[in-house]
Amino acid sequence: MVSCHTSIAQEKGLGRKRQNKRPKMGAFDRYMGTKWWLKDRFLGSRVSESAPIIVGGCGRSGTTLMWTILDTHPNICCGPESSIMRGGALKSGKLAMRFDFDPARIRAMARQADSQTDFIDRFFDEFRARHGKSRWAEKSPRNVHRLAFVREHFPNSRFIHVIRDGRDVICSLRTHPRHKVVDGELVKLNTQNPIESCIGRWVRDVSAGIVHRGEPWYIEVRYEDLVSKPEETLRGLFDFLEEPWDDSVLESYKVPRDYTKFAQSPEVTRPIYQTSMQRWRRDLSPDEIELFKRRAGSLLIELGYAEDNEWGREGGTEGDAEPSS
Numbered sequence: 001m002v003s004c005h006t007s008i009a010q011e012k013g014l015g016r017k018r019q020n021k022r023p024k025m026g027a028f029d030r031y032m033g034t035k036w037w038l039k040d041r042f043l044g045s046r047v048s049e050s051a052p053i054i055v056g057g058c059g060r061s062g063t064t065l066m067w068t069i070l071d072t073h074p075n076i077c078c079g080p081e082s083s084i085m086r087g088g089a090l091k092s093g094k095l096a097m098r099f100d101f102d103p104a105r106i107r108a109m110a111r112q113a114d115s116q117t118d119f120i121d122r123f124f125d126e127f128r129a130r131h132g133k134s135r136w137a138e139k140s141p142r143n144v145h146r147l148a149f150v151r152e153h154f155p156n157s158r159f160i161h162v163i164r165d166g167r168d169v170i171c172s173l174r175t176h177p178r179h180k181v182v183d184g185e186l187v188k189l190n191t192q193n194p195i196e197s198c199i200g201r202w203v204r205d206v207s208a209g210i211v212h213r214g215e216p217w218y219i220e221v222r223y224e225d226l227v228s229k230p231e232e233t234l235r236g237l238f239d240f241l242e243e244p245w246d247d248s249v250l251e252s253y254k255v256p257r258d259y260t261k262f263a264q265s266p267e268v269t270r271p272i273y274q275t276s277m278q279r280w281r282r283d284l285s286p287d288e289i290e291l292f293k294r295r296a297g298s299l300l301i302e303l304g305y306a307e308d309n310e311w312g313r314e315g316g317t318e319g320d321a322e323p324s325s
Helices: 026-042 065-070 091-099 103-112 117-132 141-145 147-153 168-174 195-209 223-228 230-241 249-252 285-302
Strands: 053-056 077-079 135-139 158-163 179-182 183-187 220-221
Touching: 026 091, 026 117, 053 077, 053 141, 053 195, 065 135, 065 158, 065 223, 065 249, 077 117, 091 103, 091 147, 091 285, 103 117, 103 158, 103 168, 117 135, 117 147, 135 141, 141 147, 141 195, 158 195, 158 223, 158 230, 168 195, 195 220, 195 285, 220 223, 223 230, 230 249
Parallel strands: 053 135, 053 158, 077 135, 158 220
Antiparallel strands: 179 183
């Protein structure tokens, strides 16, 4: 594992650095995606017997923190975002780069697989075996929109929906992504996304998950609970996952990790902190608060983050640190 103590480079002098390029999708990837889609459509869907843990939710809600916590458990192997549940083309180059696989090995597994589900099983079985773990987990925020696929193909799975106060989420989404990787170092960006699109994403992503409330395979974990009362929250979570408690999950930050795998959330290499709660009190303007109330106020109330739409900027705790998405 590469040391987690990679420095964050400054933007000055970037012209002299060669930027890491995202692998392009090739004909093989498109072919495998089409082949698996046709097989599922005309020959029936393959059903896995594995019992993975699937993590999802709106980005910037704490899903990356959940990833590191799960991966610290002695039985569970959780790697970087794979987006492998989203379907479509294979994206073998992306998987190879993020999971430190030889691209040829990814292609070999794809050729051997008779479906997307079979490939997912093969890939994660090999990944967890490399790390000596008995169970695999997959964290990609957009998994919250793929629960129909997950339940059809992985009926023994458990889903963790990580939820955070939408007012804080949109403050973080507005500046996401915050870094890019250049020559193995994290370089700060100056992203500014429209606040309207950030609100819309939070509403869509959270709404896609909460429709499954009450299902025995579904659990919600609040970011605020995770950082303010981690042991109590995590004991309940691991009971739900039917995994034994292990104190190491409270110190996931002590595990050496590659900074470049956490380009948008390097904070996960630090102890759990609470300073990112209620950052909206400082970051949102009065006009933005009113816009949020119109677009997402009812969902905020439904989730219990507000009693009514009369909340505003007065009082409360202000935070200035970024969450782990």
